[in-house]
Amino acid sequence: PRGETIVGTVVGPDGSPYSNAAITWVRAEDGLITVFLGGALSAADGTFRMNGMAPGTYRLLARTQTLSSVSTEIQKGQPVRLQLAPVRTILLTGTVRDAEGKPIADAKVLVFHDDIGHDRRADGRCLTRADGSWFVRVPKRPSYVINVTHLSKGERLENKFGAIVPGDGHIDLKVTESADVVGRVLGANGRPVAAHIAARHKRISDGLPPIETDSAGRFEIKDMPLGFHKLIVVASGHVPQVIDRGPTGRTVRVQLRKGASISGTLTRDGQPQPNVSLRIVPAEQATAKAEETWQINMGSAVPELLDLCRTIKTDSHGKFTFTGLTEGKWSIVPVDTHANLTIAPQPVAAGAFASLELVPSIQVTANIKFDGDIGPQQSIWVIQTFVNGVRYSRSVWPRKKKFTFQLPPGKITIRIVGVGMDSKDTELTATRDTEVKIELRESK
Numbered sequence: 001p002r003g004e005t006i007v008g009t010v011v012g013p014d015g016s017p018y019s020n021a022a023i024t025w026v027r028a029e030d031g032l033i034t035v036f037l038g039g040a041l042s043a044a045d046g047t048f049r050m051n052g053m054a055p056g057t058y059r060l061l062a063r064t065q066t067l068s069s070v071s072t073e074i075q076k077g078q079p080v081r082l083q084l085a086p087v088r089t090i091l092l093t094g095t096v097r098d099a100e101g102k103p104i105a106d107a108k109v110l111v112f113h114d115d116i117g118h119d120r121r122a123d124g125r126c127l128t129r130a131d132g133s134w135f136v137r138v139p140k141r142p143s144y145v146i147n148v149t150h151l152s153k154g155e156r157l158e159n160k161f162g163a164i165v166p167g168d169g170h171i172d173l174k175v176t177e178s179a180d181v182v183g184r185v186l187g188a189n190g191r192p193v194a195a196h197i198a199a200r201h202k203r204i205s206d207g208l209p210p211i212e213t214d215s216a217g218r219f220e221i222k223d224m225p226l227g228f229h230k231l232i233v234v235a236s237g238h239v240p241q242v243i244d245r246g247p248t249g250r251t252v253r254v255q256l257r258k259g260a261s262i263s264g265t266l267t268r269d270g271q272p273q274p275n276v277s278l279r280i281v282p283a284e285q286a287t288a289k290a291e292e293t294w295q296i297n298m299g300s301a302v303p304e305l306l307d308l309c310r311t312i313k314t315d316s317h318g319k320f321t322f323t324g325l326t327e328g329k330w331s332i333v334p335v336d337t338h339a340n341l342t343i344a345p346q347p348v349a350a351g352a353f354a355s356l357e358l359v360p361s362i363q364v365t366a367n368i369k370f371d372g373d374i375g376p377q378q379s380i381w382v383i384q385t386f387v388n389g390v391r392y393s394r395s396v397w398p399r400k401k402k403f404t405f406q407l408p409p410g411k412i413t414i415r416i417v418g419v420g421m422d423s424k425d426t427e428l429t430a431t432r433d434t435e436v437k438i439e440l441r442e443s444k
Helices: 288-298 301-310
Strands: 004-011 022-027 047-053 058-063 080-083 089-097 108-113 124-127 133-139 143-149 155-157 161-164 173-186 196-201 218-225 229-234 241-245 252-255 260-268 277-282 311-313 319-325 329-334 341-343 353-360 362-371 380-387 390-398 402-407 410-417 424-430 434-441
Touching (some): 004 022, 022 047, 143 173, 229 252, 277 390, 311 319, 319 329, 362 410, 362 424, 424 434
Parallel strands (some): 173 252, 362 434
Antiparallel strands (some): 004 047, 108 143, 143 161, 155 173, 260 319, 277 329, 341 353, 380 410
16 A cells, blocks of 8 residues: 555675665566665664555665675565675776767766666766776676766766666767756646656656656756657646657647546445555557567656556545546556455446456466577566456566466466567466466577
8 A cells, every 4th residue: 555664674695784785676567667766775783664655566676886685576564684695896987078079077977777777876986087088896787877977067978878788898978968858737727737747868768757847837857968859748637648859948838638537446245445556557458569669668757657647546435536548448457466356357448437346366477488698688578467358467577587476367468578589478278376388589
């Protein structure tokens, strides 16, 4: 439920409490990795606490400059124990130059890790020398987010979000011109509306957190790189809107339209089920290619924003209402599987009434074999499940050999999509706990 507290302990390689370790977390639900900016630090006794956590399935990671824990899934209501272990390091080097190719001295280079979400604690930092060169030793990771600060106004680092590190660890950085993106968001009635906005550059989030409009519906995003952009705008009760544009200095006017709604009730054995967190997702089983295109183009910020209007709780009478929906068919599923109970997904048309029933779930275990070399681009997989042809879940996980799902019984499809690999649909019919083998292949 919304507002829960997660507590845990960080210990070092020898098992003793470890202080000042950075705790970051991701939620793997209904889309790509949800980005949570911020985190927690372990106290002197190794403990940490995170309050106000929204519903969902979370994974935690603890790390320092030279130590890191494994990514650990949280079991609801149980304390978390994260044990640190030494990590391999790499010497990153490079140069920082302006748009004319001239070196930039005394600029601060910040290197962030990008393997489990995007927290803002740098793996390493340094200043450029007189010739624009820089070097820093950081934990070896598949990819990094690299930012440069202390630039002149109107300059911005050319996007290096998730840059794959070359074998020699050398990355040249280029500074380009930038501009501010300003605008105003209006609701369906033409009046200002409270909205959340994510800006994306070259198909990725550019490391920027979503922002909120002020009381007059205005927003301002500073120092965006010039070029193609997407603005993703979400407001309660309205259809989310994606705007393609580039910063030109002119104000962006966003007019949202009112969305459709779906109301319903949730019961078990005829009894209303209060205070159950529900999520609504598109019901259609899109093709694997369409899902891969969605993954590449929309990235990770969109599910976080959509959760603002697509995750709700049933009231004291087991009733619920989703708003801000587009026309079409939708599937309503629980955020968490409680007491081995779930909801058999069924397509519900926008504007219709949904009578949902909690049913016993089954456990499906997928054992994964990858045929080919695993490179950095294959380190994150998007995994979706469908039951009787209706979408049930979409999750993002770091690559591993085994995944476990709690699903309704029926005809089940497990879809795995990743960059640099062939998409895979595995179908089975299951009425009880079962295991399935899935073989993935590298794209040729």
